[in-house]
Amino acid sequence: MTTPVRRRRIAWAAVAVSAVGIAAYSIPAYLTGDRSLSRIPINPALAPHYLSIVSHAVPASLLLFIGPFQFAARLRARRPALHRVAGRIYLVSMLIAAVSALAAATFSIDGFPVRVAFYLLSAGWLYTAYRGFSAIRRGQVPAHRVWMIRNYALSFAAVVLRVLLGLGLAVRSPLNLTFNDIYTAGTWASILISVVVSEYFLIRPRSIAA
Numbered sequence: 028m029t030t031p032v033r034r035r036r037i038a039w040a041a042v043a044v045s046a047v048g049i050a051a052y053s054i055p056a057y058l059t060g061d062r063s064l065s066r067i068p069i070n071p072a073l074a075p076h077y078l079s080i081v082s083h084a085v086p087a088s089l090l091l092f093i094g095p096f097q098f099a100a101r102l103r104a105r106r107p108a109l110h111r112v113a114g115r116i117y118l119v120s121m122l123i124a125a126v127s128a129l130a131a132a133t134f135s136i137d138g139f140p141v142r143v144a145f146y147l148l149s150a151g152w153l154y155t156a157y158r159g160f161s162a163i164r165r166g167q168v169p170a171h172r173v174w175m176i177r178n179y180a181l182s183f184a185a186v187v188l189r190v191l192l193g194l195g196l197a198v199r200s201p202l203n204l205t206f207n208d209i210y211t212a213g214t215w216a217s218i219l220i221s222v223v224v225s226e227y228f229l230i231r232p233r234s235i236a237a
């Protein structure tokens with residue numbers, strides 16, 4: 028039978044592997060400067076569109092990679108200075124990624140419902156980061172933990188979205204879906220799933236790494 032500690036470790040490993048995998052998959056295409064490698068359509072008439080995607084995707088992939096290690100209790104206990112430095116890199120990357128995401132959403136050619144989802148996600152990202160940062164500046168460790176779990180859950184929506192896109196593309200033909208149907212539904216569903224799952228764990232206090 029699996030113990031709660033073992034279950035927590037399995038959950039942490041699943042999050043870490045999928046986050047690192049999506050970050051490693053996402054970043055190379057946007058390090059080349061070659062807009063033809065972009066995985067989403069870029070508006071050719073709007074030069075800042077590609078720039079906003081690159082300045083969003085690169086720091087966002089970095090923070091997705093850093094996040095799981097910030098929740099590893101043993102690492103935090105053994106290397107508190109590393110936790111602080113990595114935390115600052117995470118927050119600065121998030122600030123750059125969130126502001127660029129607002130621009131990328133404005134330039135997006137994927138439609139109004141997608142744009143609204145990304146505006147709300149950016150706002151939630153900035154708000155939860157602000158709460159997490161101000162809590163730790165006041166020495167409120169439990170509140171810091173809760174807000175940073177919420178913040179990372181929003182970051183993890185990027186992973187959930189890519190899984191949903193894969194599933195959507197797999198059933199595209201039989202269900203007669205357009206890419207835009209899949210992308211719009213996937214964007215909203217990924218936010219909902221990430222928020223509900225993180226709140227579920229938060230109301231069961233000892234169920235994830237503390």
Ligand code: HEM
Nearest residue numbers: 053066084087088128131132135137145148149181182185
């Ligand atoms: C949670 C807050 C996030 C917001 C608000 C956000 C917002 C956006 C927006 C607006 C776009 C352009 C979409 C379009 O034009 O249709 C985009 C694309 C992208 N985002 Fe994010 N994003 C977030 C998190 C992340 C994270 C954590 C990653 C890490 C992998 C990431 C990686 C990317 C990549 C690589 C693209 C380009 C499209 C692709 O290659 O799949 N985003 N994001």
